Amino acid sequence: MSLLETNQIVYSKHKEEGWLPATVESAQEVGGDRSAVLRLESGDRVHLKGLSSDDDKWCLADQQSLLGTDDMVKMDALTEGSVLHNLRVRYRDYTIYTAVGSILVAVNPYQPLPRLYDEARMRVYSAAATDATPPPHPYHLMELAYRGLVSDRASQSILISGESGAGKTETTKYLLQYLSVRAGDGGSGGSVGVAEAVVQQNPVMEAFANAKTSRNNNSSRFGKYIKVELGGEGGVCGGHVTTYLLEKMRVVQQLPGERNYHVFYQLCAGANAAAREELGLEGGAESFALLTGGGCTAIRGVDDAAGYRLLQKCLGSLGLGEEARESLVRVLAAVLHLGNINFDPLEIRGQDAGSSIAGGLADVTLQHAARLLGVPPEKLVTSLTVALIGNAADGASGAGGGGGGRNSNFSVSVPLNVEAARAARDAVAKAIYAAAFSWLVGKLTLPRCAVCSAYGDSSSDTQFIGILDIFGFEAFGTNSLEQLLINYANERLQQQFNFFVFKLEEQEFQAEGLSAVYVDECRVEWTDNSEILSLLEAKPMGLLSLLNEEATLKNGTSENLVKRYRQGFDGAPCFCNRMPVRGGATLDEAIFGVRHFAGEVYYTVTGFVEKNRDAVPVALADLVLDSSDRFVSQIVLYCTVLYCARPGELWGTTTDACRELLPHDILFEFVRFCAA
Incomplete structure (x- = not known):
């Protein structure tokens, strides 16, 4: 310089x-x-x-x-x-899009700009000459991807990344809207409505996986990879969504000023009088503990009742019948009533003897929860307040005994104290919601139309445009396991970005016979994050491997985990035991830091092991699997098959921090087509 x-x-x-x-x-x-x-x-x-x-x-x-x-x-x-x-x-100048070569930078205007996204604007990009360079816009990005697919018969992928509030959700909408209009349905004879169905998935996904946070009124609390299949003539003919890292903790806990998932408030505001009575929702959102934890039940300018009507319309358009939609809202209401179940301590001769349901068997909210889940109230009481402990449960018992299974021979019933009973209640509420969400996402898969099927029975006979919408790097005042996993996913993507943007460029220079001096002069300095990834994912001694190991120990705790971190990684280049300010003061015993590629982040380890176990007590798991409500047992069984990798393993008991991370095959599929 x-x-x-x-x-x-x-x-x-x-x-x-x-x-x-x-x-x-x-x-x-x-x-x-x-x-x-x-x-x-x-x-x-x-x-x-x-x-x-x-x-x-x-x-x-x-x-x-x-x-x-x-x-x-x-x-x-x-x-x-x-x-x-x-x-x-x-x-x-309200010009919110700027290009950096093939990268589009968007600055969120936090206000509607409808003229940027009308049909006239779409025609500007669809009609642009091949050698033209129209103004930067998501439509241009999708047009380039579409033309690349049609002309080269090669699949394409687009990555959308940014911190909460950056506008990822809206950008995804604009990309899909443009593709649905540009590609249409199945070329000249596709299945009518497939392209429109791709767009109508958005309100459904937002309702079930978006929430108000302190930074964003419509924050996506999950990641998704959308694959839109196109047939031989370039028409949309199918597709599906893969989701990962749904923030399940939000179902039972929200920070001040934040809300639970939109769908709960939409249900309370939009259900008709008969449905509210049937579901026990007469008191509205304000009457449920799971919806008031953040002290916020409404968003200024947002009509939750209208959101519910739109949700029902989209679910119907996507092929979910009235009976299935009614069953789905019954499960949502059951989760709300579970959250209202309270516990009183039991004592015998001054000694802790477990807990009981506040209000007893006649408790109204207990009766609602049991009825909506299709389980006997007395069995629900027992499952919430008593843990079954046996040889098969000795591994990672968690709250209420998370191991074991339907074939285990339990010999001991252990009363749960109030804290453990609450943990059991919250665990089953989170698991039921996650199961319903997973089931719903599976239903959103779009069938291949006749045109696509004519090209072959395998999806490999068609090309696709993939959209990867992922959380950006996160660093809050208090960071937990969710932030560690999100930042780990970003580290992996950053490594792939470095490889394809920098490494391959250098290799191309060398392959073309350019001199070493020229390569050195053109080289861009960039940070290799291999050491950070090694710290996070190395086996058997990376942060995540040690977390998984601690979660399998019978007496494993988050407190012991952070001690192992401090002992094992003290002095490691990317691990922080001390604060960078205040004279290098030692961190609080429950905190450790990681020097990520985007900056240092300090994580509060409290709850790491418990969140990673994510264990549903055996008795509760069996009870819900045996529900008399076919829909309830179906979604739980679906989730069990989806996540369980070992025989006899129960729904919600896998102790693997990376289970719901962006799968390796999706990541490599994405970057392969980005680099094509």
């Missing part, structure tokens, strides 16, 4: 604005000490002392970034200041 010169335009680091353009008013060097005075556009002056060419207080300004360019690869000085100021200039 060259030294500062008078009248040179640069970017100056700013506490609030990030970087601001400034003019070098004066620059001098006295005895090897360089200093300068910068004048901001506001007239304020910034005095810089002890400058060096790699100083972080200023950076070179690119002329195009001062005006705002639509593609930042055109800039001569691709500095942090140039990138951020370029985005700011365009954003001020």
Whole structure:
């Protein structure tokens, strides 16, 4: 980087604005000490002392970034200041999309911009000449993917990533809307409605897996990979959605100012009077503990009743009959009533003797929960307050005994105290909701139409466009297992990104016979995150492997886990035992840190082992599997088959932190087609 010169335009680091353009008013060097005075556009002056060419207080300004360019690869000085100021200039003109070569950067406007997404705008991109470069837009991204598929008969993939509130959900909608219009249904003779069904999946997924958080009123609390199949003539003819990392803890616990999943509030607000009476919802959302934990039951400007009507319409359009829809809302109501079941401590001669249902067998909310789940109330009481312990349950018992199975011979019944009974209640509520969600996602798979089927019986005979919508890197005030898994998934994607963007480029230079000097001159400095991934996923001594091992131990605890972390990784380059500030003070005993590619994150280990076990007590699992309600037993059985890998393993008992992470095959399928 060259030294500062008078009248040179640069970017100056700013506490609030990030970087601001400034003019070098004066620059001098006295005895090897360089200093300068910068004048901001506001007239304020910034005095810089002890400058060096790699100083972080200023950076070179690119002329195009001062005006705002639509593609930042055109800039001569691709500095942090140039990138951020370029985005700011365009954003001020409501130009929220900017390209970086094949990458599209979107800045969320937090307001509707309908003219950006109308049919006229779609025609701009669908009619653009092959060698034309229309303005950056999700429609252009999808048009390029569509043309690549049709012309090369090669599948395509698009990655959408960003922090909560960045606009991932909306961007996914726009991509799918454009594809449904652009591709239509099955070319000249496809199955009517398949393309539209792809779009109608969105309200369903949002209802069941989106929620209000402190940052975003419609935050996706899961990841998804959408594959839209296209036939020989380029028409949409099928597709399916793979989901991962649903935030199950939200079902039973919300932070202040946050809500549970939208569908619960939509149900309470939108069900008709007869349904509310049948489901025990007369008190509305405010009457349920699972919906009031964050102290927020409504979102300003959002009509939950209208959301419920839209949900029902979309479910019907996607082929879910009235009986199935009624069964689904019964399960949702059952989860709400489970959350309202409370427990009183039992004592015998002053000693803890377990717990009982507050209100006894006649408790109204207990009766509602049992009726809606299709189980006898007295058996539900027993399953919530007594654990069955036997030889088969000695592995990872968890709250209420998580091991064992239907074929186990239990010999001991152990009363659960109030805390353990609550944990059992919450575990089954989370598991039932997750089972319903998994079942529903399976139902959203679109059948292949006649046109696609004509090309062969295997889906490999058709091409697809895949959309990977994943959480961005997360670092909150308090971070738990959910954030660790999300950040691990991002580390893996970052590694693949590094490989295809940097490594392969260098290899291509070398393959074309370019000299080593030229390759060195063109090389871009980038951070290899292999050490971070090794810390996280190495076997048998990575963070996740040790977590899985601790969860299988009968007496395994989160407290013991963090001790093993500290002992095993103290001094490791990517592991933090000490805070970077306050004189390097030792972290709280329940906290450890990881130096991720995007920055340091400190995780509170409390609850890690329990969340990883995610165990449903044996008695509760068996009870729900034996439900007299065919729908309830069906979704639980579906979830059992979906996740259980070992004979005799019960629903919800797999102790594997990576079970619901982005599967390896999806990741590699995605990056393979991105690189094509």
